[in-house]
Amino acid sequence: MIGILHIGSFALYGVAGALLGVSLAREVRRLTTFASVVVAIGLLVHALGLADFTATWDQLPLAGLGPSLSSLAFLIGLGFLMAATLGHASTVGIVLVPIVTVLTAVAALVGIDPGAEATPYRAGWFFLHIFFAFVGLAGLAVAFAAGLMYLLQFRELKSKHFGAIFRFFPPLETLDRLGRRGLLIGFPFLTLALVLGWAWTMRFAEYPGNLKLTWVVAIWLVFLSALLARLGNGQKAERGAIASVVGFVVVVVLYVVIRAQAAGQGVFL
Secondary structure (H helix, E strand, C coil): CHHHHHHHHHHHHHHHHHHHHHHHHHCCCHHHHHHHHHHHHHHHHHHHHHHHHHHHHCCCCCCCHHHHHHHHHHHHHHHHHHHHHCCCCHHHHHHHHHHHHHHHHHHHHHCCCCCHHHCCCCCHHHHHHHHHHHHHHHHHHHHHHHHHHHHHHHHHHHHCCCCHHHHHCCCHHHHHHHHHHHHHHHHHHHHHHHHHHHHHHHHCCCCCCHHHHHHHHHHHHHHHHHHHHCCCCCCHHHHHHHHHHHHHHHHHHHHHHHHHHHCCCCCCC
């Protein structure tokens, strides 16, 4: 049932992504509203899958590659839904929804079960550390999407080429505000995750997650760099957008490298 629910959520995310693509290509903005509704339904199905995982395995879906990627996809999806409803920027889904779709697909392919990696880690504060890290990463994903769209929109305005991107994307002010909020919401959560991870490492010398903790530190530094880029005079919004985009790419590349090095060492992510 866990796998079926994840396949269902993946299908719904795919439909939402297609609606957003058609909306951009044909410049039909009302399709973005339908896409947001489809994502909301997909998140509901996804939540049922995660709840089924918790009931089946008696632990939160935060350990093991499949469950962790699934939870991350769910949180990023929630970030999109908040941006669409509270931030009035549903078109940001043109970047975020494909990310959610890919993460959900990979999670379903590798299997939604804790695996041997997860068995040593049952403490509540350890899972809280993981959850806070994922919330922080979801905030960075929102900042990345807003930053990427900001740079594309800025290029349209600078070149005076008022095409589909200019008409489809939100105004620069909206994108800048969304990117800043993503950073400001994610940074405190990631800081808490870093503190808890450090405390766990100091308390349990046998904890083999140093590579994971290194990744969390890297994300924290990316957040700090993106926030500092917004200080001072000049093109603060543009600098912040560039820092968010480059930082997110660095985090993803670093994750792939760390995951490859940690294969078979019992690292949960």
